[in-house]
Structures are given as C-alpha cells and as structure tokens.
Amino acid sequence: VKEIVITGGDPFLNKKNMLCAIDGLKEVPHVQTLRLATRSISYYPHLFYDNDAFWLNYLKIKNMELQQAGKRLEVATHFIHPDEISLDSLALISELVKNGIAVYVQTPFLEGCNDEGPELTRLFSLLRGAGAELHYIYIPCSPIHGNSVYWSPISKGLEVSRYLRAHLSDRIIPRICTATPIGKIDWHSSGWAVERDGADEHFIWIRTPYTPEYFKAFAERMDQFDNVRVNSEGTLDARFMAQIGDERLFIGSRKAGPAKTAVTDHEALKDLQTVALKDQRIGCAIVSKPSNKLSRAHETRVEIDATAGDEELEYIRRDDRITDVVFSSKQDAMESLYQIEALIRRIGNIHHVNAVRLRSLKFNYHPEIYTRGVIDLLGSLNRLTVANPMRLEIETQFLHSNEIRPAHEKLVRSLNNKGITVYSNTPLLATVNDTADKIHSLAFGLRQIGIEFHQIYVAGWPLQEAWSAKHPVDLQDVIDIATRVRRDGSGREIPRYVVLTELGDVDFGLTSKILTDNGQMRLTLLPYTRDYYKSMDPEFEWPERVTTDHDGHPVLPISGLINTADFFMT
DSSP states (O other), X not given: OOEEEEOSSOGGGSHHHHHHXXXXXXXXXXXXXXXXXXXXXXXXXXXXXXXXXXXXXXXXXXHHHHHHTTOEEEEEEOOOSGGGOOHHHHHHHHHHHHXXXXXXXXXXXXXXXXXXXXXXXXXXXXXXXXXXXXXXXXXXXXXXXXXXXXXXXXXXXXXXXXXXXXXXXXXXXXXXXXXXXXXXXXXXXXXXXXXXXXXXXXXXXXXXXXXXXXXXXXOTTGGGSTTEEEOTTSSEEEEEEOOOSOGGGOOOOOOOOOOOOOOOOXXXXXXXXXXXXXOOOOOOOSSOOSSTTEEEEETTEEEXXXXXXXXXXXXXXXXXXXXXXXXXXXXXXXXXXXXXXHHHHHHTTOTTOOEEEEEXXXXXXXXXXXXHHHHHHHHHHOBOOSSXXXXXXXXXXXXXXXXXXXXXXXXXXXXXXXXXXXXXXXXXXXXXXXSHHHHHHHHHHHHHHTOEEEXXXXXXXXXXXXXXXXXXXXXXXXXXXXXXXXXXXXXXXXXXXXXXXXXXXXXXXXXXXXXXXXXXEEEEETTOOHHHHHXXXXXXXXXXXXXXXXXXOEEEEOOSEEXXXXXXXX
8 A cells, every 4th residue: 555545525624534644644654645635626725725825835834744754745636617617726726736746637527517528628728737637537427326417428438538639738638437346447458348238238347457366455255246257368347337328339358368578678778778868859740840840749739849949939829729839859858958948938928838848868867967957947937827827847758667766756856846747758668668567667666756657658659660660569468568557556657558650649449449451550540530630731631551431530550569369459
C-alpha cells in the first residue's frame, strides 16, 4: 500500500477525522502519496478562503511537511459540466498547483448532461489552463437506485473519446474507465467487453486485468463469486450492469500466451539513448506547414523550433484552435533557453494558447543543467492565472527504470513547487523495455519521483523507426503491459497507449483499429476524416498510401508491429 485516498463523502465535512488521518498516515514509511478526494473545489471553493484562507494554507503547510518526509499531497476532484466552473474554483486550483499540490479531475459520463464532445472539450480546456490534470472519464455512471436517467451506453462514451482525441490537447485527454465490481479497467487496453450475459440481457461480461492470485492476499474467495469468472487467459471477467450500445464491441476472450522473459539489451539501450539525444524533433506535420520551423501536429498543437520568428507566431495567432505550443529543436530546449524565453513572452500575448511545453531529454540524461537560475526562470514563465493562463510543462523521455536517479526526484520537486509539471513519453522498444515487468517498474519509478507517465508509444516514434523494423513490438505484449500496470500499479501511474502516424496520434485499441491485410498491418484512425485536415489546410489531400473506410476514416499501413496471436483489440 503506497497511496491512500482520503474520501468520505467529502473529507472536509469531517475535518477532525481528516486531520487525524493526514497526521497519522504521514508517519507510515511505505506510504508515498496522500490523495484528498473532495467536491468542495467546485461546490464550495469559499471553504478554502474563509478565515484568512485557513484551509488553503493548511494544505500548503501539510504538503511541505509531507515533502520533508519524502511524500506528497494531491487533491482529487471532479467536475461534470462547464457550468460548474467558477473563477474561484479556477483560482483555487492554480494556487494549489503553484504550491506543489497536484489537482486531478475525474468526470462521470452522464446522459443528457455531459455526453457530448464539445461540452467536455470546453470543460477540460478550462481546467487545463488553471493547472489541473485530467484523469478519468467514468463510463457508465454507477448503476445505483435513482440514477438510471443518467445511464448511457458504453458505445457512446467510446465514441466521445474519438472526438476528444481529435479536438483536445493530448495533455488533457482522460482515460476512459469503468469501475467493475472487482476493480477498474481502461477500455481497450487493460479491459474490454467480452459478451452479453446469457441469463440477463441487462448485464455484460467485461475482461479485467485482475487474477485469482492477485486477490489471494486480501480476498481469497473472489473467483467463487457469481459475478466473477476465470477466463481462458487466466484473468477474471466481471459481470457488470450496463448497456453496450454496439454489439461489435463484444470482442471475445483472449487465450493465454507464453510468459515473456524480462531481459534488457543494455548495449542497445545505450545506443538508443545516444541516438535520442542527437535530434529531439518529432517532425510530425499532419498538414502543410508555413515554414521548416513549425509543424502542425494536431488541431490544437504545433511544434516550433527555438529559432522561430514572426511568420511562425503569426500562424499560431491566426488559428484560435491552437492551445499548445511545443518547443522541439534538434538540441535540447535548455540549450536554447534564451531564445525560447523571448518566444514564450511573445506567445503569452496570444490568448488562445494556454500551454507551452519544452522538450528536454537532457532532463533525464543531464539533470545538472537545471540550475537554480534555470528553475527560477522557468517558474517565472509559468503563468497559472484565471485570466489568460499559460502553463509551462517539461516533456522528457525515460526508456528504462534504471535511468531514474535521486537527482531527478529533487529536480521534479523543485519544478512542481513552482507549478511546473514534468511528464515522460516512452517508446516501446523490443528487447529494451517491451515487457510487462519493465514497464511496470518504469511506471512505479516515475510515479515515485513525481513524473507523470504520459504516453507509451506503441509505434511511429522516431526512435522506433529503424529499431522496430528489425525488432518489432508484439501487439500481445502491449495488452500484457497494460494489464500489469493497471493490476499492480496505482491508477495515477497508468500511461496512455498511443500510435503516432503521419496523420497524427491515435489511442491503441480505443480510437484506432489494427488489422492485417495480406500480411501488412493496417491502422484505421477513427477520430479523423478529410474534413478535419481540410479545416487546417484547404489544399489537403490524402497521402498516396492512405485509403479510407466506409465512414471516411483514413486507413494506412503501419510498420514495426507484429501479432503472435489471433486476437485483435477490435
């Protein structure tokens, strides 16, 4: 047990118990994180400001005490609709984040309330600017007495995930999650719909990542309950009351495969580290670009070079859909910080941009370049405010858990205490980090030092191109990895599983379909159509090797992947 959620009801309704719990758990050596789950941020923000901001200051002080003990404090809250957001709630989130207290948001998916993509996009964008992280969308809402009016089918939640992938920054796309009777699953990575229940059509069977062995220590007879069964793979299926909405979402059971040996090719790891540092650009341009210093990677995101100028900034200024600017140069962002500082201050006058992100692989490999002066400068550029916010984040890359050092934890804490989030994107590399054990260790290590494990790239990342052509990633390994990380890790450790293509990012299984066509892996990008790209570039036409499905979604060949079983997440 390394993370404790203090909840209730709301812990602020019984403050004496909350105080006692925090002080007592602070002394438990193996507890790393205390998480306060409260709706007061949205429903009663004045609670934190009354009596000379007593409770706000209390949280700041307790977080400092926990940091001195090698622990952290986080606040979990949930917002359902943009109408719940007030200036006070946004200011409160920003104040907490600026003082090193992460605030993450969970949203239940409610029929007729927040079940449309545009309103969720608006909600999450407002929260992002204030400094919040988006954690889960829960589908469907819990089947309890009185709330059936809010039930929506599973298919509707999955459909909305495609809209969010197309129209939200990758940094605020929540995981699509269902809380089954035996634990949470993330749709189409660690869990999926197997079949409808034969005895009652109101129930479905969901594959979960959990096993009988997992429960032995604290629920020995779990596999004997009538709402749980052991499947052919050896994990547990859970019987769950829900409407599926689309029968095609029932994809059956997966057979057990051989256990994979977790051996790391350390020479290959060293070589790949060297290659990664030579050029930190991703180079994904989904539409034509105005110059070689700017790439449009998504509707909401551009990547610019540290040498960008008026032409690139004018391109950003003209399109108010752009919310994120990523500084991505051949060399590390910290080596061009003088030029980047000037550009960030100019971007600060473009009001629809609410985040700048600095790609810095040297954060991992040479953390000593982050001097106190550099950290202070970065803090001055991080503008967490209610009006015209522009948050600053550091993007880095960890390939293996053995790269994590004590210096990273100290550096992350210094940046967090200035409201700066550090996140890692990690490409899967066969023989280096493509087993469940390795990624679980990496996820645990990153969480322990305070780095957000943002995305695992299954394929398409520049570092994977040459390597995966010779050493392809097995799709079954991706499922095994997602299963292990969900089963044995904290929910706050779980990354998104993503495929990068010339037409943009898609989520493995969730917003994409992978199939084999005459021996060639082909990927369908479900969030996108030609109109999506033409809205950014009226002259856009499909690249030569792209075809479309019957709904107009692009289908393109994908390399670097194999499938050693007859099971596809589709």
